[in-house]
Amino acid sequence: MGRPYKILMVDDEPDFEPLVTQRMRHRIRPGDYCFVFANNGVDALDLLQEDQDIDIVVSDINMPHMDGLTLLEQIPRVDPSVRAVILSAYGDMKNIRTAMRRGAFDFITKPIDFNDLEETIERTRHHLDAWRTALSSRDALVTAQGEPASSVDPRREAEN
Amino acid sequence: MTVATSAMKRPYNILVVDDEPDLEPLIMQRMRRRIRRGTHSFEFANDGVEALEKLNDNPEIDMVITDINMPRMDGLTLLDQIPNVTDIDVRCIVVSAYGDMQNIRTAMNRGAFDFVTKPLDFEDLQITMERALRHLEEWRAALSSRDALVALQNELEVASSTQQSILPKTFPKSDEYQVFANMEPARNVGGDFYDVIRLESGKVGLAIADVSDKGVPAALFMMSSRTLLKGAAIGLAEPGEALREVNELLYEENETMMFVTVLYSIFDPASGTFTYSNGGHDAPVLVRAGGGAELLSLTGGVALGVAPDINFPSQTIQLDPGDTIVLYTDGVTEAMNGDGDQFGVERIQEVFEANPPTDSEQATHALFDAVREFVGDTPQSDDITCLVLRRAQDST
Numbered sequence: 001m002g003r004p005y006k007i008l009m010v011d012d013e014p015d016f017e018p019l020v021t022q023r024m025r026h027r028i029r030p031g032d033y034c035f036v037f038a039n040n041g042v043d044a045l046d047l048l049q050e051d052q053d054i055d056i057v058v059s060d061i062n063m064p065h066m067d068g069l070t071l072l073e074q075i076p077r078v079d080p081s082v083r084a085v086i087l088s089a090y091g092d093m094k095n096i097r098t099a100m101r102r103g104a105f106d107f108i109t110k111p112i113d114f115n116d117l118e119e120t121i122e123r124t125r126h127h128l129d130a131w132r133t134a135l136s137s138r139d140a141l142v143t144a145q146g147e148p149a150s151s152v153d154p155r156r157e158a159e160n
Numbered sequence: 161m162t163v164a165t166s167a168m169k170r171p172y173n174i175l176v177v178d179d180e181p182d183l184e185p186l187i188m189q190r191m192r193r194r195i196r197r198g199t200h201s202f203e204f205a206n207d208g209v210e211a212l213e214k215l216n217d218n219p220e221i222d223m224v225i226t227d228i229n230m231p232r233m234d235g236l237t238l239l240d241q242i243p244n245v246t247d248i249d250v251r252c253i254v255v256s257a258y259g260d261m262q263n264i265r266t267a268m269n270r271g272a273f274d275f276v277t278k279p280l281d282f283e284d285l286q287i288t289m290e291r292a293l294r295h296l297e298e299w300r301a302a303l304s305s306r307d308a309l310v311a312l313q314n315e316l317e318v319a320s321s322t323q324q325s326i327l328p329k330t331f332p333k334s335d336e337y338q339v340f341a342n343m344e345p346a347r348n349v350g351g352d353f354y355d356v357i358r359l360e361s362g363k364v365g366l367a368i369a370d371v372s373d374k375g376v377p378a379a380l381f382m383m384s385s386r387t388l389l390k391g392a393a394i395g396l397a398e399p400g401e402a403l404r405e406v407n408e409l410l411y412e413e414n415e416t417m418m419f420v421t422v423l424y425s426i427f428d429p430a431s432g433t434f435t436y437s438n439g440g441h442d443a444p445v446l447v448r449a450g451g452g453a454e455l456l457s458l459t460g461g462v463a464l465g466v467a468p469d470i471n472f473p474s475q476t477i478q479l480d481p482g483d484t485i486v487l488y489t490d491g492v493t494e495a496m497n498g499d500g501d502q503f504g505v506e507r508i509q510e511v512f513e514a515n516p517p518t519d520s521e522q523a524t525h526a527l528f529d530a531v532r533e534f535v536g537d538t539p540q541s542d543d544i545t546c547l548v549l550r551r552a553q554d555s556t
Contacts, residue, residue, distance in 0.1 A: 090261060091259045091261055093258060093259055093277060097277075097284060100274050100275075100288070101284075101287055101288070101291070103291075106268050107268075109261055109265070113265075116265055116269070119269050120268070120269065123269065123271070131299075131302065133306075134299070134302030134303055134305065134306055135302060137302075137305055137306040137309045138302060138305035138306075138309075140309055141305050141308055141309040141312060
């Protein structure tokens with residue numbers, strides 16, 4: 001197994017970090033997952049910019065400075081290979097639909113069902129792995145054909 | 161991978177699964193523009209069982225839009241079953257009751273791409289549909305690269321063995337002299353080559369060369385360079401003249417703007433003279449029988465294929481019994497270790513100063529071993545080629 005999956009959790013609630021760390025410890029301890037935390041969209045984008053290893057962003061919607069729906073739109077500009085999962089209030093269909101249309105990979109409702117979160121992270125991870133394998137064979141193809149690599153980041157096209 | 165070309169190919173086949181009879185005319189009506197343009201076509205099934213039958217019959221279905229509550233087999237069970245249908249690659253959209261979070265979450269975790277709610281908002285459905293199809297298109301493009309890569313790798317293997325097969329594998333070994341050479345390509349096919357050409361009066365032509373590029377184009381250029389050089393070598397008695405002719409021929413038909421550096425030499429075992437001419441290649445190393453390794457001076461020629469009417473001066477030196485000439489490509493000198501240091505020409509000299517060559521084959525292996533030890537786990541980035549000529553110790 002490679003490095004742990006790095007998940008950026010974005011929420012302005014102060015007890016969010018200890019809760020996630022506690023409930024996900026069975027994934028953190030064996031080195032499956034590694035969590036980083038941000039309080040709002042602006043901080044989240046900063047972290048994404050700094051840390052190229054982040055695989056998945058799980059973000060709340062209502063936050064100060066920059067909300068989760070705006071963050072969703074900004075993520076592909078910073079790192080097109082990242083997948084996003086949105087945290088929404090239970091039954092908040094309007095925001096969920098907006099998030100999905102803006103390219104969220106999936107959504108989770110609050111209060112967080114941690115089994116659902118884990119299942120969703122796993123699905124996202126399988127999806128990302130498949131993408132990366134396919135994209136790396138495309139890169140290998142370009143190299144093997146002896147052509148200069150495209151200046152367009154192929155991952156950007158993978159975004160919805 | 162362009163989504164824009166979708167209008168030119170077959171329509172997207174969308175299977176709509178719902179037990180409400182009103183849905184079919186409604187979809188056909190709301191999607192009529194897409195259907196008329198030929199970009200989308202719709203099929204209908206009344207429940208999960210019928211949907212699976214249609215999926216089994218038609219591997220060209222791209223998308224499933226399914227209701228959840230249906231007789232015989234519901235939408236959530238259908239989602240579970242779809243991965244068991246072979247030869248299909250579909251995206252699924254689930255239609256759920258508004259706010260039915262539990263079913264929506266189950267559907268998503270069973271692999272639905274997205275969901276829409278009832279009563280159907282056709283704008284949302286269309287956006288969701290297009291997003292899913294775009295996703296599918298991108299995924300298929302990525303998969304086709306993977307397939308193309310496998311196909312190309314198979315072809316490269318054939319190309320590589322063809323290329324390797326034209327490099328001489330048996331070398332002259334007489335009482336007077338021995339030759340040995342080896343090339344290790346960085347990729348399946350390489351741009352380096354060497355050649356050993358038997359000439360009249362017992363002379364032997366020795367060439368080493370490096371094409372500017374890598375991969376298939378370089379391999380093709382290498383093949384034609386090698387053929388031209390062989391032809392010129394047999395016709396012309398002087399290395400510089402042979403390079404001049406090869407340069408003219410390569411330049412005439414060089415639309416790819418590639419070039420090749422060549423060191424071509426002729427050894428005369430009778431006299432022990434070694435005459436060489438350099439077309440932009442690295443200087444040969446001469447290892448003296450009495451010890452010490454020196455770089456031979458360059459002769460001033462440039463790489464072949466770039467410009468016409470170029471002179472390639474030749475130079476002749478005398479090889480004493482036991483003297484060794486080492487020809488190599490920059491894959492040797494520029495081989496890099498984990499710290500980013502290059503092997504360099506001094507290390508070639510050191511290898512042979514520390515262990516004077518006893519035999520051309522042994523000397524070739526010694527150099528390859530030294531390079532391998534130097535680079536360690538660092539991946540090879542260029543072809544590595546070396547050719548060694550040794551005048552026998554007891555030749556007179």
